[in-house]
Amino acid sequence: MEALIGSAHSLPTLPVGCGSESREVEQGxxxxxxxxxxxxxxxxxxxxxxxxxxxxxxxxxxxxxxxxxxxxxxxxxxxxxxxxxxxxxxxxxxxxxxxxxxxxxxxxxxxxYVDGEDLRARLQREGSLKAMVAARVALAVCAGLGAAHEASVVHRDLKPANVMLERGGRVVLTDFGIARAMEDEGPGGLTLQDGVVGTPQYMAPEQLTESPVDARTDVYAVGLLLFEMLTGEPAFQATTLKGAYERLRRPPPDPRECTKVPAALAALVLRCLARAPEERPAGAAEVSRSLEAWLAQ
Missing domain, CATH: 3.30.200.20 (Phosphorylase Kinase; domain 1)
Structure with a gap:
């Protein structure tokens, strides 16, 4: 097998298509x-x-x-x-x-280092998650996002691959690679504008139109995560930027069209996926309250 470490100080350029997740590296x-x-x-x-x-x-x-x-x-x-x-x-x-x-x-x-797997891998292996499990994962995601928003940071690329599930049960948000500091623009709240950036399948409408984004952009992504956890399928299948623009013209999908989903969770998903940010929950804390109320039933 080709060595992945060439010297004590150099790092490899991995060949395209290699099984990188399981390859061992030489000590150095x-x-x-x-x-x-x-x-x-x-x-x-x-x-x-x-x-x-x-x-x-x-x-x-x-x-x-x-x-x-x-x-x-x-x-x-x-x-x-x-x-x-x-x-x-x-x-x-x-x-x-x-x-x-x-x-x-x-x-x-x-x-x-988070010892576990990402949410994408778990969904690929198990399909959908039980409603209670999905709600608890989403609740933990909202807790992490709430801390980020309090620090004036919006993630902008929340997706299953960026949610780690630790073996001990902790849920951990990763990859703030396209996150940006939110700027206070007065009474309108914390916003920013930085062009079309993100993963097309998981982008909010305002990201596609290069409109200002804020905490509600991450709330939209929580809706996408919850939809996928409950149904086993992404809310939007298009993986290209061109295909993503379709969501600007169509209403968000109802998760109950894919499988049996508790009405309260389905309603929360649809609120999070509202095209207009002002029609969504105001932030991660509001989503958390809805999830806690449902879990307490």
């Missing part, structure tokens, strides 16, 4: 302190490794920006922004960021 220190164990995943800008921090003596997730982005100032700013914004948030349902640095010309950051 990165940045003088991180002993790489295996590849956890690969995204559009970099690779995430399970590593042992030899200084602190604990396991971390080491996210390394691809060499192809090393001289790209926009990519470097986005990468460092993820760390800066995530460091604002301190909550048990948000992955902690420890260090942002550079070694051998490669930008990296270290995050809390």
């Amino acid at each position: 220190l990165f940045a003088g302190r991180y002993l790489l164990r295996r590849v956890l995943g690969r995204g559009g800008m970099g690779t995430v490794y399970l590593a042992q921090d030899e200084v602190q003596g604990e396991r971390v997730a080491l996210k390394v920006l691809d060499a192809s982005f090393a001289r790209n100032p926009v990519a470097l700013e986005r990468f460092s922004r993820e760390a800066r914004l995530a460091q604002r948030i301190s909550h048990r349902h948000v992955a902690r960021v420890f260090e942002l640095g550079s070694s051998e010309g490669r930008a990296f950051l270290t995050l809390e």
Whole structure:
């Protein structure tokens, strides 16, 4: 098998299509302190490794920006922004960021390692989740989002792949790579405008129209998560930006059209998926109250 670590300081360029989640890496220190164990995943800008921090003596997730982005100032700013914004948030349902640095010309950051699987993997394996389980996961997601919003951070890319399910039961939000600090624009609240950005299948209407986004943009994504957990299917099948624009012309789907869903949860999903932000719950705390009320029945 081709070695994934070329030297004590270099990192690999993974071949396209390799089974990165299960491949082991040869022992070697990165940045003088991180002993790489295996590849956890690969995204559009970099690779995430399970590593042992030899200084602190604990396991971390080491996210390394691809060499192809090393001289790209926009990519470097986005990468460092993820760390800066995530460091604002301190909550048990948000992955902690420890260090942002550079070694051998490669930008990296270290995050809390969550021993478990992401929600996408669980849904692929099990299909839909029981209503009570889905509600509890959504409640934990809202708790993490609430902490982010209190720190003036909107996630903007909430999706099953960015929700980790720890083996001990904790739900953890990850990947604030396209999150942005919300700017106070007066009586209208915390908003920002930064162009069309996000994962098309999980984008809110205001992201598609380059309109200001705020906490209600993440509330929309909670509705999408809850829909998918309850039905086993994404609310919107289109994975391209062009296909995503269809949701601007059509009403959101009712989860009860796919399977039997408790009426209160279906109503909450539809409120979260309202096209106009002002018709959605005002924030994660309001969604949490609805979920807690249903769970208490």
